Amino acid sequence: MPTEQSDTPNTSRQSRIAPSLERMAEWPWWLIVAILIALFIVLQITTNQRMSVIFGAIAAGIGVTIRVTLTAYFAAVLIGLIVGFARVSSNKVILNVASFYVEVVRGVPILVLLMYIAFVAVPIVAEMLGVRTRDFPNELRVILGLAIAYGAFESEIFRAGIQSIEKGQMEAARAIGMSYFQAMRYIILPQAIRRVLPALGNDFVAMLKDSSLVSVLGVEDITQITKLYAASTFLFFQSYSILAFIYLSMTILLSRLVRSLETRLSAHR
Amino acid sequence: MQTPIIKLTNLHKSFNRLHVLKGINLDIHEREVICVIGRSGSGKSTMLRCINFLEEPSEGEIEIGDLKIPAGGKGKAHQGLVHQARLLTGMVFQEFNLFPHYTVLENVMRPPIIVKGMNPARALEIAEMNLDRVGMLFKKDEYPSRISGGQKQRVAIARALAMEPRVMLFDEPTSALDPELIGEVLNVMKKLAMDGMTMIVVTHEMGFAREVADRVLVMADGELIEDGKPEQIFNAPKDPRTEALIVRYRTGGN
Numbered sequence: 001m002p003t004e005q006s007d008t009p010n011t012s013r014q015s016r017i018a019p020s021l022e023r024m025a026e027w028p029w030w031l032i033v034a035i036l037i038a039l040f041i042v043l044q045i046t047t048n049q050r051m052s053v054i055f056g057a058i059a060a061g062i063g064v065t066i067r068v069t070l071t072a073y074f075a076a077v078l079i080g081l082i083v084g085f086a087r088v089s090s091n092k093v094i095l096n097v098a099s100f101y102v103e104v105v106r107g108v109p110i111l112v113l114l115m116y117i118a119f120v121a122v123p124i125v126a127e128m129l130g131v132r133t134r135d136f137p138n139e140l141r142v143i144l145g146l147a148i149a150y151g152a153f154e155s156e157i158f159r160a161g162i163q164s165i166e167k168g169q170m171e172a173a174r175a176i177g178m179s180y181f182q183a184m185r186y187i188i189l190p191q192a193i194r195r196v197l198p199a200l201g202n203d204f205v206a207m208l209k210d211s212s213l214v215s216v217l218g219v220e221d222i223t224q225i226t227k228l229y230a231a232s233t234f235l236f237f238q239s240y241s242i243l244a245f246i247y248l249s250m251t252i253l254l255s256r257l258v259r260s261l262e263t264r265l266s267a268h269r
Numbered sequence: 270m271q272t273p274i275i276k277l278t279n280l281h282k283s284f285n286r287l288h289v290l291k292g293i294n295l296d297i298h299e300r301e302v303i304c305v306i307g308r309s310g311s312g313k314s315t316m317l318r319c320i321n322f323l324e325e326p327s328e329g330e331i332e333i334g335d336l337k338i339p340a341g342g343k344g345k346a347h348q349g350l351v352h353q354a355r356l357l358t359g360m361v362f363q364e365f366n367l368f369p370h371y372t373v374l375e376n377v378m379r380p381p382i383i384v385k386g387m388n389p390a391r392a393l394e395i396a397e398m399n400l401d402r403v404g405m406l407f408k409k410d411e412y413p414s415r416i417s418g419g420q421k422q423r424v425a426i427a428r429a430l431a432m433e434p435r436v437m438l439f440d441e442p443t444s445a446l447d448p449e450l451i452g453e454v455l456n457v458m459k460k461l462a463m464d465g466m467t468m469i470v471v472t473h474e475m476g477f478a479r480e481v482a483d484r485v486l487v488m489a490d491g492e493l494i495e496d497g498k499p500e501q502i503f504n505a506p507k508d509p510r511t512e513a514l515i516v517r518y519r520t521g522g523n
Contacts, residue, residue: 172425175321175358175362
């Protein structure tokens with residue numbers, strides 16, 4: 001609305017080409033620029049020998065990035081579901097334990113949490129179990145760290161989703177004779193999940209981006225490989241451009257997927 | 270007379286400091302149609318919600334069928350009794366509370382499958398029979414968001430009936446409806462009453478109470494102040510508070 005208002009006095013005074021200029025001002029220029037840059041990078045990768053070597057080297061880590069993202073995300077959703085339930089529990093002990101976890105984890109930077117779990121928590125647990133710390137591969141540790149960090153966020157999403165369902169739904173289910181868990185499973189959760197799907201989808205994309213943090217622990221995802229490659233070849237500009245390009249392609253693709261899933265699931269609402 | 274199907278003995282309910290039910294004693298027999306009237310806040314909905322334990326009573330005892338459930342029970346045994354009590358009663362809410370993610374048919378068919386483990390073919394049969402009974406079979410594949418309020422309430426009645434309860438509880442079933450949609454719901458309830466269903470109906474529909482009820486209960490300030498045949502309540506109320514409640518209806522004459 002504000003743009004319309006400021007534009008109106010101009011158009012009235014200007015010549016016939018003004019309307020088309022005005023329409024051009026509304027174009028998504030950022031998208032055009034982004035597409036041009038992407039095309040340029042694709043062209044470079046396909047035609048330029050050196051660029052295609054760099055791309056090949058970095059792309060070798062895509063498998064790790066995807067694996068870390070997927071496993072950590074699904075573990076986080078599982079943790080989030082359980083903790084989300086706990087956060088709406090009437091049992092005060094369960095409620096407090098869950099709240100402690102959520103508040104602590106949300107208040108610590110993910111990077112710090114990741115290092116804490118990898119270097120502090122895992123060794124302690126390993127000692128308790130009587131196994132050697134180095135039997136825990138780094139990839140497992142970072143997956144655990146990401147899952148625990150994101151589990152807190154997902155639990156908040158589930159909690160909000162469950163609490164957003166009208167009280168009458170639970171009452172009707174209970175009055176019919178369903179147990180609390182049957183009511184949750186068949187009545188509350190299906191509605192809650194549909195409502196929080198956009199938020200869950202956003203966090204999937206966010207997880208993909210935050211999976212780059214695992215490079216700090218030496219896990220060879222695309223970020224780590226780029227770091228090492230750039231440092232040894234001094235091709236910083238090319239390497240990091242390709243890295244950013246790969247992340248961007250993946251996140252844009254994912255966002256599209258998530259959005260089409262949402263539309264399909266909310267068809268009858 | 271045979272033993273009552275529902276018996277409330279000295280039933281109390283308090284919400285923190287608020288004393289909502291102050292010792293209700295009530296016998297309801299099979300095939301009786303009971304209308305409960307009273308001003309809002311008189312405790313009539315709370316009484317109804319205590320019968321299927323959507324509200325836990327604070328004091329007293331509720332008997333349903335062969336179950337005796339004292340107030341303040343805790344633990345597995347109590348939960349089991351409450352579950353059985355809920356199976357004996359069907360509840361219809363003011364706000365319908367249909368499950369929006371299920372179709373009309375699924376709303377009626379899935380609860381017996383989930384709760385009783387009924388086989389789907391049989392559940393389908395029962396669901397279609399009950400949807401037909403309330404005249405909603407023709408909308409069975411619609412989602413609740415696509416039908417009118419009156420239709421929703423009729424589906425909600427079918428949903429409760431599909432659990433084959435012995436008593437139907439209605440909590441102001443027409444209060445959330447537009448005036449032109451009230452009739453269709455009342456007609457379904459009237460038919461149900463004529464079929465011999467035991468019903469407890471909390472309502473403001475005086476016409477319905479007068480025409481359909483075997484007994485009318487009047488509540489005020491958490492107490493049952495009157496209990497009698499509709500003719501007696503509407504023509505010769507004993508309590509001035511009943512008089513005040515029905516005077517508009519009597520002079521309005523609709």
